Structure formats: structure tokens, C-alpha cells
Amino acid sequence: xxxxxxxDNRRKQSAILLVCFASAMLAMALLIHVVAVLVSIPVSSDIxxxxxxxxxxxxxxxxxxxxxxxxxxxxxxxxxxxAALARRFGAVEAxxxxxxxxxxxxxxxxxxxxxxxxxxxxxxxxxxxENAINAFVVGGFRGKEALVVSQGALTELDRExxxxxxxxxxxxxxxxxxxxxxxxxxxxxxxxxxDEVGRLLMVKSDGQLVAQPGAIxxxxxxxxxxIGVFFGxxxxxxxxxxxxxxxxxxxxxxxxxPEPLASALSVIRDQHYDxxxxxxxxxxxxxxxxxxxxxxxxxxxxxxxxxPIQKRIDTIDPNFAVKxxxxxxxxxxxxxxxxxxxxxSNVVPISGAEPAFALGLSDQASVxxxxxxxxxxxxxxxxxxxxxxxxxxxxxxIAFAYNKIFAHQVREIRDSLYAELHNNQLAIIDRATEQLxxxxxxxxxxxLLKSLEKLLLVEGEFTLMNYATLQLIRRKLDAEFPVLExxxxxxxxxxxxxxxxxxxxxxxxxxxLLSLIVxxxxxxSDTLDEQFKAALKCYTKDHHARRTSxxxxxxxxxxxxxxxxxxxxxxxxxxxxxxxxxxxxxxGHIAKDERALLNLFAASLNCNAIAA
Amino acid sequence: xxxxxxxxxxAVLLAAYFVMVYNRLITHKNRxxxxxxQIDVQLQRRYELIPNLVEIASKYVKHExxxxxxxxxxxxxxxxxxxxxxxxxxxxxxxxxxxxxEQTLGxxxxxLNVVMEDYPELKADExxxxxxxxxxxxxxRVSYARQAYSDAVMRYNTEREQFPAxxxxxxxxxxxxxxxxxxxxEVHKPVKVSFA
Numbered sequence: 001x002x003x004x005x006x007x008d009n010r011r012k013q014s015a016i017l018l019v020c021f022a023s024a025m026l027a028m029a030l031l032i033h034v035v036a037v038l039v040s041i042p043v044s045s046d047i048x049x050x051x052x053x054x055x056x057x058x059x060x061x062x063x064x065x066x067x068x069x070x071x072x073x074x075x076x077x078x079x080x081x082x083a084a085l086a087r088r089f090g091a092v093e094a095x096x097x098x099x100x101x102x103x104x105x106x107x108x109x110x111x112x113x114x115x116x117x118x119x120x121x122x123x124x125x126x127x128x129x130e131n132a133i134n135a136f137v138v139g140g141f142r143g144k145e146a147l148v149v150s151q152g153a154l155t156e157l158d159r160e161x162x163x164x165x166x167x168x169x170x171x172x173x174x175x176x177x178x179x180x181x182x183x184x185x186x187x188x189x190x191x192x193x194x195d196e197v198g199r200l201l202m203v204k205s206d207g208q209l210v211a212q213p214g215a216i217x218x219x220x221x222x223x224x225x226x227i228g229v230f231f232g233x234x235x236x237x238x239x240x241x242x243x244x245x246x247x248x249x250x251x252x253x254x255x256x257x258p259e260p261l262a263s264a265l266s267v268i269r270d271q272h273y274d275x276x277x278x279x280x281x282x283x284x285x286x287x288x289x290x291x292x293x294x295x296x297x298x299x300x301x302x303x304x305x306x307x308p309i310q311k312r313i314d315t316i317d318p319n320f321a322v323k324x325x326x327x328x329x330x331x332x333x334x335x336x337x338x339x340x341x342x343x344x345s346n347v348v349p350i351s352g353a354e355p356a357f358a359l360g361l362s363d364q365a366s367v368x369x370x371x372x373x374x375x376x377x378x379x380x381x382x383x384x385x386x387x388x389x390x391x392x393x394x395x396x397x398i399a400f401a402y403n404k405i406f407a408h409q410v411r412e413i414r415d416s417l418y419a420e421l422h423n424n425q426l427a428i429i430d431r432a433t434e435q436l437x438x439x440x441x442x443x444x445x446x447x448l449l450k451s452l453e454k455l456l457l458v459e460g461e462f463t464l465m466n467y468a469t470l471q472l473i474r475r476k477l478d479a480e481f482p483v484l485e486x487x488x489x490x491x492x493x494x495x496x497x498x499x500x501x502x503x504x505x506x507x508x509x510x511x512x513l514l515s516l517i518v519x520x521x522x523x524x525s526d527t528l529d530e531q532f533k534a535a536l537k538c539y540t541k542d543h544h545a546r547r548t549s550x551x552x553x554x555x556x557x558x559x560x561x562x563x564x565x566x567x568x569x570x571x572x573x574x575x576x577x578x579x580x581x582x583x584x585x586x587x588g589h590i591a592k593d594e595r596a597l598l599n600l601f602a603a604s605l606n607c608n609a610i611a612a
Numbered sequence: 613x614x615x616x617x618x619x620x621x622x623a624v625l626l627a628a629y630f631v632m633v634y635n636r637l638i639t640h641k642n643r644x645x646x647x648x649x650q651i652d653v654q655l656q657r658r659y660e661l662i663p664n665l666v667e668i669a670s671k672y673v674k675h676e677x678x679x680x681x682x683x684x685x686x687x688x689x690x691x692x693x694x695x696x697x698x699x700x701x702x703x704x705x706x707x708x709x710x711x712x713x714e715q716t717l718g719x720x721x722x723x724l725n726v727v728m729e730d731y732p733e734l735k736a737d738e739x740x741x742x743x744x745x746x747x748x749x750x751x752x753r754v755s756y757a758r759q760a761y762s763d764a765v766m767r768y769n770t771e772r773e774q775f776p777a778x779x780x781x782x783x784x785x786x787x788x789x790x791x792x793x794x795x796x797x798e799v800h801k802p803v804k805v806s807f808a
Contacts, residue, residue: 108749115650116756118764256759 070193082146171250198222
């Protein structure tokens with residue numbers, strides 16, 4: 001971002017707003033004058049605006065006095081200086097003695113930023129009990145600033161992000177926002193006082209209206225006060241929003257790097273709870289904070305003291321989202337490379353595996369997976385059921401389809417690699433298919449897959465996970481998908497019909513796929529329902545029940561769904577798979593089942609770009 | 613109103629404008645001088661820390677004494693260059709010479725770090741770790757101070773070179789300020805102080 005240009009621009013706009021504020025105050029004075037004269041008509045029966053009668057003058061004086069008294073109390077607050085205000089928030093001064101390491105780091109950062117901005121080092125306070133990420137500066141009239149940082153900011157942000165947040169606060173100090181903010185606070189205090197006195201005049205302590213003349217005077221006073229507070233807040237908020245942008249521009253100037261500030265804001269955006277400070281005094285000081293909670297209604301937006309987070313991020317760095325994604329991908333790259341060297345595959349799996357998910361192969365497996373027959377046996381061993389009766393059926397079927405020696409070999413491999421077949425299935429399949437792809441012809445590979453499918457049917461274990469694994473092997477062996485073959489056959493008519501389908505008519509297919517991906521995260525069924533509903537909303541308004549992988553015939557249905565979705569435009573398919581990836585990642589990691597399903601979806605919908 | 617009066621008014625206005633521009637230039641000049649003194653303060657802090665670091669290191673490092681002496685020598689040179697430059701930041705070449713000396717010191721520190729990598733017991737030293745933290749934040753402060761200095765110099769130079777001001781600047785001897793940059797390329801390599 002062009003921070004120098006942006007700073008000039010913001011400064012101009014906030015100057016205009018300050019003029020607005022001053023003229024609003026003048027208009028207020030005029031209004032008070034006119035109203036006072038009008039109110040005094042019943043008493044004096046003489047209307048002359050230039051020479052108000054004595055009751056009118058008395059009224060004006062009373063209002064101005066109230067205003068001054070209100071201001072005076074605020075002035076007392078502000079005069080006490082930033083440190084006293086910070087303590088009123090329950091903040092504790094940070095010390096170098098360093099009970100905590102991050103406290104020392106914070107002080108280091110503050111001193112660095114004070115050098116960068118050329119400002120004096122303020123006193124630093126910590127809000128220990130505040131878990132939201134926030135920071136603000138309070139101050140007296142000249143100097144005496146105190147920087148308050150919440151505990152959440154220390155724990156959630158890394159050093160660079162914290163530096164950016166602190167730099168933003170220093171931007172406020174360097175631009176002289178603190179005295180202006182404090183004066184706004186005082187002016188609003190005065191207007192608030194008028195409003196408050198009007199309320200007291202109108203209503204007795206027991207909540208009843210007082211006798212007529214008093215009530216009218218109170219009502220009028222309150223009107224004046226409320227109008228004043230309304231416009232005061234309006235202009236304060238608009239002014240404050242400009243200053244936030246200005247401070248952001250300054251923060252970028254000091255750190256010379258827009259990325260940490262944008263990412264700190266994105267961390268706040270992605271947090272689940274309100275970003276505002278949770279404190280009894282918070283309302284008065286919202287305009288000082290680093291960021292407040294998001295406002296959604298238009299009238300809230302008018303009074304918001306901070307611009308929406310997304311807008312701030314876009315102003316700081318319009319391409320932040322793209323850069324963040326690229327960075328994440330770059331971070332994930334080493335992992336997949338490791339996988340590549342271990343598995344030796346040219347098909348990169350969906351990245352972001354959980355750390356416990358070992359990607360390399362054990363020595364034993366690496367030694368075994370050298371020749372083609374063993375690889376073949378390993379592929380068969382993958383599908384052996386844990387149920388003894390079923391596995392016997394399976395072995396018998398293998399013996400029938402091939403020969404007894406092969407069945408024995410499968411059983412041996414199954415026994416020796418039992419643990420690895422469970423935990424490291426992907427790597428094993430990878431290695432085995434790598435070997436087979438080069439050593440066996442395409443026809444034979446297709447035959448192999450067909451026989452595997454038949455064997456699974458015999459075994460009675462044609463479950464969703466096994467189906468996913470089978471499809472994975474099919475993809476890795478570069479064998480054609482049955483879906484594709486069928487399409488290329490004489491089913492053009494159905495293809496046409498399917499293509500015409502709108503999103504709503506595909507609701508059932510989407511619902512099925514989404515429920516499977518949601519379910520694979522292994523959460524409680526309540527949360528699953530919730531996630532499923534939220535995800536489905538993106539596709540259709542119709543209601544569909546959440547499906548489970550245990551239902552009979554689910555695999556057939558899934559295949560049918562893939563056929564329907566396969567002929568949709570590539571953009572739709574890709575964004576759907578990307579959405580599934582997001583859902584799987586939403587809890588922070590991709591479990592083994594989720595990974596298998598994602599691979600299946602990506603492969604079946606021909607979106608290899610996303611799988612990679 | 614005669615011609616004389618008009619001329620007088622024009623002359624007074626011109627003089628007032630001249631004074632205004634002059635004062636603005638002075639403000640900017642003082643700002644960048646102050647920014648430079650900030651670098652100076654941080655560099656001094658760094659020069660104080662380095663001998664401590666070397667002292668602790670010398671307890672453990674037995675063989676590569678010449679690396680330690682190289683660091684101390686470079687530090688002394690940089691320190692004296694810093695004194696010379698801070699006395700008169702506008703004097704041509706002094707800031708550049710300081711940046712050059714800083715570069716040499718940075719290289720020497722880099723070598724020291726490589727040497728220290730071989731001594732695990734040195735890395736485990738508690739005092740050294742604290743010193744390392746302190747040195748890191750001081751390094752950061754130096755770079756932020758340099759950045760602030762560059763900004764101030766940029767503002768000053770922009771002000772100085774703009775049209776009517778350039779006349780005032782040349783008549784009153786406002787010289788162009790140097791950026792904190794070494795003359796050779798090597799300065800752009802970062803200084804590493806990581807022990808971890």
C-alpha cells in the first residue's frame with residue numbers, strides 16, 4: 001500500500017470531520033438558544049431572539065452549566081493521565097522483571113516501535129483477564145500515554161503480528177489522535193450530562209413523571225441532549241474510522257510490511273467471540289480500541305467506530321487472501337515433498353495431514369514392496385476384513401480367482417504388515433501402485449481392479465471406505481473410471497438430461513456427498529447435523545436429511561451421484577471439492593477418513609488440480 | 613498608494629515567505645538529525661552488548677581466538693565511525709563510512725555465531741541467552757531507527773528540492789542528507805544473531 005499517500009488522504013478527511021464536529025456544536029448552541037426562547041413564551045409572552053427574556057437566559061445558562069459540569073468530570077478523568085485510566089480498566093503494568101516471558105517480549109516490541117515511530121515510550125499495561133485480541137492507548141492531554149494490551153493479543157499473535165498491532169497504536173500516538181480522542185470524550189461527556197439532567201428533571205426517583213412545567217423543561221432539555229449526543233457520536237464515529245485507516249497506514253510505514261497487520265486482523269476476524277473489550281467502562285472507550293466487534297445492521301454501521309475488518313484488510317493489502325493461501329500452500333509443500341520421496345508417487349495427495357500420520361514406509365515394507373507379485377498381493381491384503389469369517393471368504397475367493405499360493409502370500413503379508421496396513425495405508429498403496437503401473441499393461445490393470453471389486457463383493461465388505469480406497473488405487477494405476485467408460489458409451493441422452501439439471505435438482509447428490517464428508521470428521525452427531533446444515537445451505541434451499549455411511553447401498557448411490565455431478569461444468573465441480581476440503585480442514589486437521597474421502601471426491605469428479 | 617508602497621508590501625511578503633520556508637527546512641533538518649541520533653543511541657547500546665557477548669564466549673571458545681579479536685576490532689572501528697558520524701551527520705561520507713564499518717562488524721558477528729554453533733554448552737548458557745534476546749531486540753531497534761532516519765531524510769530532501777524552497781536551500785546552505793547506506797553491495801545482507 002502507498003502509506004504516505006494514504007496518510008495524507010486520511011488526514012484531509014479527518015480535518016473535514018473535525019470541522020463538522022465544531023459546526024455541529026455551534027448548531028447545538030443555536031438550537032439551545034432558539035428552544036430556550038420558545039420555551040419561555042408561556043412565561044413572558046414575548047418572542048425576541050436577539051434579546052431573550054430573563055427566564056430564557058436562565059434556561060440557557062442552566063443548560064450550559066450542566067454541559068460544563070459534565071465536561072469537568074471527564075476532564076478530571078483525563079487529567080489523571082493514561083496510567084490512571086488504564087488501571088480503571090483493571091490493567092496491570094508490565095514490568096521487565098518478567099514473571100512471564102511474553103511480557104518481556106511485549107516491552108521489547110514496544111521499545112522497538114517507539115524507535116520506529118520516533119515517539120516517546122509509553123507505559124505499558126496488560127489486561128490479564130481479557131482473552132479477546134485488542135490493544136488501545138489512553139492518555140492525558142500531553143504525554144502520559146498508556147498502552148494497554150490484552151492477554152489474548154499476547155497469546156494468539158506471533159511476534160510480527162503483535163509488532164504490527166503495537167505499530168498501529170503508535171500510529172495513533174504519532175498522529176496526535178490521543179488528545180483529539182480525549183477531547184471528543186470530554187465533549188460527549190458534556191452532552192451526555194445535558195441528557196442525564198433532562199431525565200432527572202422529567203422523572204421522579206420512583207419513575208413517575210413530575211408535575212407539568214418541570215416535565216416540559218426536562219423533556220426539552222433531554223431532546224437537546226439526545227440530539228447532541230446523536231450527532232456527536234455520529235461524527236465521532238466517522239472521524240474515528242478515518243483515524244483507524246490512518247493508523248493502519250502508519251503501522252505499515254513503521255513495520256514496512258503490510259502482511260503481519262493484515263494477518264493479525266484476519267486472526268481477529270476468524271475468532272469466534274466478540275473482539276470488543278469486555279468491561280464495564282468499555283462503551284466510552286470503544287473508539288480507542290484496536291478493533292471492535294463486527295456490526296451488521298446499517299444503523300450500527302453508522303455508529304461503528306471502526307471500519308469492518310475485511311475492509312481494513314483490503315485497504316492494507318488488497319491481495320492478502322491470495323497471498324495467505326499461497327503461503328499456506330508453500331508451508332504444506334515440504335510435507336508433500338517428504339511424502340513424494342517416501343512414496344515415490346507423482347500423484348500428490350491432498351495436503352495438510354495430521355502429524356501423527358506417518359508418511360514414510362518402514363524398512364520391512366520397503367523391502368517387501370520391490371517386485372510386482374508382492375505389490376499385487378499387498379493391494380489385495382489392504383482389503384482383508386478384520387472379521388475372521390469374512391476374511392476366510394476373501395482368502396478362499398482369492399484362491400479361487402488366482403491360486404492357493406497367492407492367497408497364502410496375501411495372508412502372510414497381511415500378518416506381517418498388519419499395523420502398517422492400518423496406519424499407513426496411503427503410503428503403501430502409493431508404493432505398490434507405483435511399481436505396478438510400470439510393470440503391468442493397462443488391460444491387466446483394469447482386470448485387476450475388476451477382480452478386486454468382485455472380491456470385495458464376495459467378502460461383503462463393499463463399504464464406503466473400501467470403495468474410496470479402491471477408487472484411489474484405480475486412479476493411481478491410471479486405469480479408466482467406470483463412470484467415464486459409461487459416459488463415453490451410448491448414454492449421451494442421459495448426459496444431456498443431467499447437464500440441464502440446476503443446483504436445486506442436484507440437492508440430493510450434494511446432500512449425500514456433504515453428509516459423508518461431514519461425518520468423516522468423527523464429531524458428535526449434533527455437531528455433524530449443524531455442520532451439514534450450514535454446508536448444504538450453500539447449495540440448495542430444500543431440506544435433506546443427513547445420510548450416514550452405514551446405510552445399505554450407499555456406495556451405489558454415491559456412484560450415481562458422481563455420475564450426475566461429473567458432467568457438470570468444471571468450475572462447479574472444483575469449487576465443490578474445494579468446499580469439501582474446507583469443511584474437512586475446519587477442525588484444524590484432516591483425519592485419515594477425511595483424506596480418503598477427499599481423494600475419492602476429487603478423483604471421481606475429475607478435479608485433480610485441487611487434489612494436488 | 614504609490615509604487616513604493618506596493619514594492620514594500622511585496623518585499624515584506626517575500627521576506628515572510630522566505631522565513632517560512634527557511635523555518636520549515638530547519639524543522640525537517642532537525643527531525644532527521646534527531647532520527648540519526650536515535651540510530652546512534654541504539655548502535656551505542658549494541659556496542660556495549662558485544663564485548664559482554666565476546667567475554668562470555670571466550671570462556672568456552674578455546675581455539676578460534678582470532679574470530680573473537682576480529683569482532684572486537686570491528687566493533688571498535690564501528691564505534692569510532694559512529695562517534696565521528698554522530699558529531700556531524702551532514703558531513704559527506706561519514707554516514708556512509710559508518711554503514712561500511714557496521715557491515716564489517718556484521719560479518720564478524722556472523723562468523724562468531726558460526727563458531728559458537730560448535731559449542732553446545734555455550735548455547736545453553738543462561739546469561740548468554742538473555743544477552744542474545746537483548747541483542748536481537750537491539751538489532752531490531754537499529755533497523756527501525758534506520759528506517760525512521762530514511763523516512764526523515766526523504767521528507768527533508770523532498771522539501772529541500774521542491775521549487776521555491778530549493779532557492780532558499782541553496783542560498784542558506786542546506787545540503788542534501790545522506791541515506792544510511794554503505795557504498796558497496798554487501799550491506800544488504802542481513803546480520804544474523806541466532807543461536808537457536
